Amino acid sequence: MNPVATDYLLPPEQDMDSIAAAIRAAFRCEQEPPASSERRFFDSFEWSLYQAGAALEEVSAAGRRELVWEDLADSGAVLARQSISTEPGLVAELPLGPVRERLAPVLGVRRLLALLTLTSTSRTLRVLNADDKTVVRIVLEQARIVDDGPGHDRLLPARLRLVGVRGYQEEHAEVSAELRALLPLAPAHAPLLLEGLAAIGRRPGGYSSKLDYRLDPGERAEAATRTILLGLLDTIEANVDGTRRNLDPEFLHDLRVATRRTRSALGQIKGVLPAAIVADFKARFAWLQQVTGPVRDLDVYLLDFPTLKADLPAALREDLEPLKDWLAGHYDAAQRALADALAGESFARLLREWRAFLEAPSRPGADRAAKQATAPIKRVADKRIRRMHRRVLDEGRAITDASPSEELHELRKSCKKLRYLMEFFQSLYPAADIKELIKQMKLLLDNLGGFQDLAVQAAHLRETAAMMQAAGAAPLGTLLAMGALIGHMLEQQQRARREFARIFADFDSDANAALFAQLFTPPSALADAEVSA
């Protein structure tokens, strides 16, 4: 299907009409009328399409708008197109079609954001064989970057694109060789999209919410901790605008995860930052976590709604709709409150003062206040992870089938802390080993999370039912359906509870114990152990 395409840059002084004339003189070909179009490239905030090796553009020409899905790796070969009439945004808003089909699994719930807009004029010459069949296409394109204001647009170097037709490789090779002899062509090093992005100073793949620090084991603990916290602050800041505008639910989600990790780092990397500072910012980030909670709860409900509905027997499903209306009805107010909080002075001050603290040059006086500040980070990390691992094992082993759910809740909190610590410090340990332990940790956390979240959801649903009833917004059928849903959740929760013992035993295996000991026991402690043995 995919014809080979090669892009060349044309020298700046050449005008396209004389190049087209030269090509016409050299080959038996047909020139299509010149075409102009607007090309708008899209991706999600986290570059989901780019990461998947795809490019998506909206091409508007002669009153028609089309979404075109291209293979970025294979020199932009078109894999699907679909006409559209509204602004590209969320998958759910797109009409059904071949582009939507490809987009849905890659984009998920994220919104398409415009990355780059070009206006382009092109001339296409079709090289023909004796049957007047097109065997190669030559496209001359002059693209211009459209920036926000007038006078800001910029011309990109003109391109000559040689596009093969499947099954006509020989013709393609011949035309290619002759063209290169005929014209001063320089191979283009990047596809047009990437060249355009570079021209406006945007780096593809420039955002990821993943934790990926390169720490040096001997680095002072206090400097490494600042690095970690600064990375989290960057993530928080990167997501503020999208959260305020509610572009898609992932902005808020990433912002909250980075906030939770910040709080965890402040609490867990002990004795490194000044205690008074830690206490102050812990409280302020707790506030942030709290003001962002209500919208996230609603997001989770609305995203899960189809699954919740499917969990019910078919006869009850329609009765659940008023719940969705109720949630949607409260959404705007909650979102407005959130946007106001993020636009307010306390949030601005929090970001400003936190960054100022993290970026300030180390003050020896202040450092001395914290005993571990100058210790090598590896030593601090080893110790914190060892301690937290110990705590997880102690708490987990104490849990029996009769233990109250609070104990599982406490264990979950400890597991999260351990997971974050391993993630913050993963670059200090052999990659495969630490990844394996994080994976094991996630399995246990999934079980505990399922147990806890279902309990919270069931309780929340109960409260919502009470509120809906008080407001006269819940017909009897809806209350019964919600009751059935609560029953289903509690059942699932019991299942998670029954599986806990087995999943914890897997985590508490000898192999994991050996790996934990091997990774997080400092060499000096090993040496001591050998001496005493």
Place this chain on the structure above:
Amino acid sequence: MKIIGVYSIKGGVGKTSSTVNLAYLAAAGGHRTLVWDLDPQGAASYYFRVKPKIKGGGRALLRGKRPLDDVIKGTDFELLDLLPSDFSYRNMDILLEGEKKKPTGQLRRLLRPLVGEYDYVLFDCPPSISLMSENIFRAADALLVPLIPSTLSARTLTQLLGFLAKQDGVGALKVLPFFSMVDAERSLHTDTIARLCAEHPEILAARIPLAAEVERMGLHRMPLPAYAPSNAASAAYRALWGEVERAV
């Protein structure tokens, strides 16, 4: 990948014209589409200006000496490819009979490697009932059957349905008949259509009118909607494709 056979026992009913035009519309709608010209006459290949020739012929394809991938040609239209005809297809039944295992499952087998590559495959079928057509019935998800509204067309449809009813392995095959070369001025046509539609509710609603412009496809050597997009027959093909897309 959806596979659609454009098929009739009768010759000259508009199979090739429909295959070429519908495939063009599928690709214009953004779907990766392949036309497989199974007719040794090579009319579909001709319309796309591709030589009806495969190195080693049908035998090389069946024996796996030449993967389909190697013989597919890009047409002049984006997302639309063609597997050309070959004169050796006239002996296809003999070649198929030579296959020890499943002589009726060969087309299906040959297409398997292309599953991820195309959204639609359309067969332009030769007019006959043969081993080749049995292969088509087993490979296709739907059979698109052009009917000229004459007294005989009712018989061909009944014959086909009767034949399919006796076949194994074609239970999921959707039969989608539609009227082709309709002359609304002729009462014989309108009467036949009314009668057949009453008997066969599965007949699609779109009707392809008799139109001189369709015959000119041979002069233009391209699909009708590519050179006469606003012709009434182009509109009819668009309506037909819309129905087919929903049905498969």
